[in-house]
Each structure stands twice: as C-alpha cells, then as structure tokens.
Amino acid sequence: MSQVKKSGKMLNATNKLKNEMGRHFLAIEQAHRDDKPTAWATAGTPVELLYTMGVQPMLPENSATISAALKKSQNFIELAEEEGFSYDLCSYFKTNVGAVLSNADMSVGGTEKPTFMLSSDVICDTHVNWFQVQSERLNVPHFTIDVPHVVSNTTKRQQEYFKKYIREQLWELLDFISEITGNEYNLEKGKEIALNSYELGKVWQDIFELRKNIPCPVSTRDTFGGLFPLFTMPGLKSPIRLYKKMYKEAKERVDNGIGALEQEDYRLAFMGIPYWYNLRFFSNLEKWNAIIVYETYVYAFSKYTNPNITKEMVINNPVESMAELMLSFWYIYDLKTRFEKLKETVKAWNIDGVLMHDNLSCRPNACGMYDLKRKLMEEADIPSLVITSDMNDPRKMNEAQVLNQIESFIEILRERKKR
Numbered sequence: 001m002s003q004v005k006k007s008g009k010m011l012n013a014t015n016k017l018k019n020e021m022g023r024h025f026l027a028i029e030q031a032h033r034d035d036k037p038t039a040w041a042t043a044g045t046p047v048e049l050l051y052t053m054g055v056q057p058m059l060p061e062n063s064a065t066i067s068a069a070l071k072k073s074q075n076f077i078e079l080a081e082e083e084g085f086s087y088d089l090c091s092y093f094k095t096n097v098g099a100v101l102s103n104a105d106m107s108v109g110g111t112e113k114p115t116f117m118l119s120s121d122v123i124c125d126t127h128v129n130w131f132q133v134q135s136e137r138l139n140v141p142h143f144t145i146d147v148p149h150v151v152s153n154t155t156k157r158q159q160e161y162f163k164k165y166i167r168e169q170l171w172e173l174l175d176f177i178s179e180i181t182g183n184e185y186n187l188e189k190g191k192e193i194a195l196n197s198y199e200l201g202k203v204w205q206d207i208f209e210l211r212k213n214i215p216c217p218v219s220t221r222d223t224f225g226g227l228f229p230l231f232t233m234p235g236l237k238s239p240i241r242l243y244k245k246m247y248k249e250a251k252e253r254v255d256n257g258i259g260a261l262e263q264e265d266y267r268l269a270f271m272g273i274p275y276w277y278n279l280r281f282f283s284n285l286e287k288w289n290a291i292i293v294y295e296t297y298v299y300a301f302s303k304y305t306n307p308n309i310t311k312e313m314v315i316n317n318p319v320e321s322m323a324e325l326m327l328s329f330w331y332i333y334d335l336k337t338r339f340e341k342l343k344e345t346v347k348a349w350n351i352d353g354v355l356m357h358d359n360l361s362c363r364p365n366a367c368g369m370y371d372l373k374r375k376l377m378e379e380a381d382i383p384s385l386v387i388t389s390d391m392n393d394p395r396k397m398n399e400a401q402v403l404n405q406i407e408s409f410i411e412i413l414r415e416r417k418k419r
C-alpha cells in the first residue's frame with residue numbers, strides 16, 4: 001500500500017464556516033440571556049418555521065458531531081449506556097444523553113435546556129423516542145410531526161392525502177408555538193425565511209453541480225463540514241453568503257481545470273453519515289487518487305431537490321411547501337426510488353463506484369443497503385462496497401479493516417477501467 005501523498009485542497013471559503021457556526025452558537029447564548037424561546041429540533045424538521053416564529057433552534061445532532069470531532073462522544077455514549085441505554089442504540093442519541101447528564105458546555109457538544117422540543121419521524125423513529133425521553137427528563141413540552149412513507153405502490157391520491165395530513169400538523173405546530181411563546185405567525189416573515197432557505201439549498205446544489213466536472217473541484221473536506229448551516233440556519237442570510245463564496249472559488253477552479261486532488265483517477269459516491277470522530281479517514285482515499293464527488297446524505301439536506309417545488313411555491317405558500325418538502329426527502333424513498341436516483345447520480349457525476357456506510361447506529365439509513373448494492377451491480381453494473389461502522393461511536397470503527405476493504409475495491413475499479 002502506498003503512502004498518503006498530500007492533502008486534498010480545501011476551499012479557502014470553507015474556513016469561514018467556523019465563524020458561521022460560531023454565529024449560530026452565539027445566537028443560542030444570546031437567546032438564553034434574553035430569555036427568548038429556544039427549541040431543540042431533529043434533522044428533517046421545518047427549522048424555518050422556528051425562525052419564522054422567533055424561536056432559536058438548537059440541533060442536538062449537530063452538537064453530537066462536535067463531541068465526536070473533539071473525541072468526547074465515546075465518553076458521553078458510555079455514560080448513557082451506564083444508565084441502561086443499549087449498546088445498539090443510535091450514538092447521536094446516546095451522545096446527547098451523556099452530554100446532558102454531564103452538563104457539558106456547548107463548545108463540547110452540550111445543548112442548553114430548551115423552551116420546547118420539535119421532532120419528526122420523517123427520517124427515523126429514534127428522533128421521536130429520543131425527544132420523548134429527553135423532554136420527560138428535562139420537563140419541557142414536545143411536539144412531533146408524523147410523516148408517512150411513500151412506498152412503491154403509493155398512489156397520487158394517497159400522496160395528496162399525505163401532504164394534507166402533514167400540512168395540518170404544521171399549522172398545529174404553529175398554534176403550539178404561539179401558545180408557548182405568545183408569538184404569532186407572520187406570513188411576510190414566513191416568506192422571507194422560506195426564500196432564504198430556498199436560496200441556501202439552491203447554492204449548495206450549484207456547488208454539487210460543479211462537482212460533475214473532471215477533475216472535481218470540491219472534496220469531502222468542504223462538504224461534510226460545510227453542510228451544518230443547512231441543518232441549523234436554513235432561513236438566515238449569512239450562510240447563503242458563505243455558500244456563494246464556496247461556489248465562486250469552486251467555479252474558478254473549474255474554469256482553470258484545477259481539481260481538489262492533483263491527480264484524480266477514481267470518482268466515488270458516499271452513502272450515509274461520515275465518521276465524525278475521524279473525518280481524516282477520508283484523506284486515505286487520496287493515496288489511490290480517489291475522490292468522493294457526491295455524498296447522498298449531504299446532498300439530501302439541500303432539501304429543494306424535488307423539481308415540482310418551485311421558488312414561487314416556496315415564497316407564496318411557505319407552510320404548504322414545507323409539507324411537500326417533507327414528502328420529498330431521500331430517507332422516505334422506497335428501494336426502487338433510491339435505486340433510480342442513485343443510478344441517475346452515478347451517471348451524471350461520472351462516478352466509478354459507491355461506498356455505502358452500513359451505519360450500526362442508524363438502521364433507517366442502512367436498511368435495504370445490501371439490496372441496493374445487489375440491484376446496482378446486477379441491474380446497472382455499478383460497483384459498490386458496504387463498509388460497516390458508526391458515525392459517532394469510535395468503538396465501532398475498525399480502520400485497518402475498512403482500509404483493506406477499500407483497497408480491494410479500488411483494485412476492482414482499476415481492473416474495470418482497463419476493460
């Protein structure tokens with residue numbers, strides 16, 4: 001095995017991400033100082049509606065990744081396990097339980113006690129159970145949004161019903177927030193926030209469009225870190241400026257034929273959540289001149305991927321379009337739709353192979369992965385590799401073993417290129 005030659009070039013703009021996230025955490029502190037309403041929210045919930053209602057969001061999943069990056073997550077997870085939570089449960093959840101138990105500071109992944117909690121099962125049931133546990137422990141109200149999943153034989157009529165069902169819950173959510181905070185829904189503010197959220201998602205998608213170029217101008221160093229504003233700040237202006245800077249720099253690279261890697265031989269897609277405690281792991285790909293050019297997880301959170309959801313729709317009907325968005329999320333797609341979408345992606349981004357993270361924490365993410373892998377190979381001749389690990393629990397990562405698997409996989413890709 002050859003040695004790592006160099007580091008994939010990060011965009012200068014991505015360095016500004018720290019300031020952006022710093023702004024987010026300052027806003028949380030300020031809200032607490034001023035006694036303004038705050039809410040914990042799970043990924044996939046309409047955070048935009050919180051901003052519209054004057055509520056400062058906090059995302060414990062985001063905080064859990066901070067703990068992992070600072071090598072603190074294992075300690076928090078073990079604390080939660082001492083409380084009786086199983087080794088097999090989601091490590092984001094357990095990181096949060098441990099962080100709360102230890103009164104951890106926000107700088108190491110702690111999360112302040114909120115005014116209320118907002119969850120949804122759009123991505124997983126864990127989100128709902130997690131907030132159920134924590135809202136009882138912290139004694140705060142909890143609102144959850146139920147999102148039906150679209151399966152292969154879901155009819156158009158059923159989909160319309162699903163939309164209506166979600167829409168009603170969103171209006172109920174607004175009533176719930178009004179009751180707790182005294183703040184009323186303001187349509188004009190709703191429109192402004194919705195427009196900002198739309199723009200944020202679209203600039204992010206534009207960055208991904210640039211990654212179709214060979215060589216690819218943007219590596220995972222930029223995207224795995226750069227995605228956090230999509231979770232925490234959709235609806236604000238400042239992250240749009242940051243993404244525009246990232247786009248501009250990436251475009252200059254494309255115009256000058258510069259890639260994030262000096263030599264790009266293999267283009268890969270990554271499915272699933274990365275290993276937050278070991279993001280440096282991905283630099284290992286560089287020794288084989290391989291680069292990840294598309295991450296399904298990172299792209300999914302740009303939200304506005306359904307072409308039926310137009311800018312006009314979003315601005316004119318902010319609440320209704322949120323309902324539509326929640327039904328267009330990668331996570332609720334059935335196997336057939338995931339396969340078709342991945343197949344299209346592989347073609348459009350010129351991908352040689354797919355790395356799939358069989359995440360021991362996240363069954364909804366990993367469920368059907370082996371079926372998807374088989375379908376990709378048998379029906380579309382797309383090679384893929386399943387890697388078993390965990391996004392926040394370093395005890396479940398065997399780096400040497402995973403690297404050996406990837407090396408063998410690259411060997412397969414090399415042979416295929418010779419054909």
Ligand code: SF4
Nearest residue numbers: 090123124126361362
């Ligand atoms: S990692 Fe998976 S199980 Fe855990 S909260 Fe996220 S989606 Fe849910």
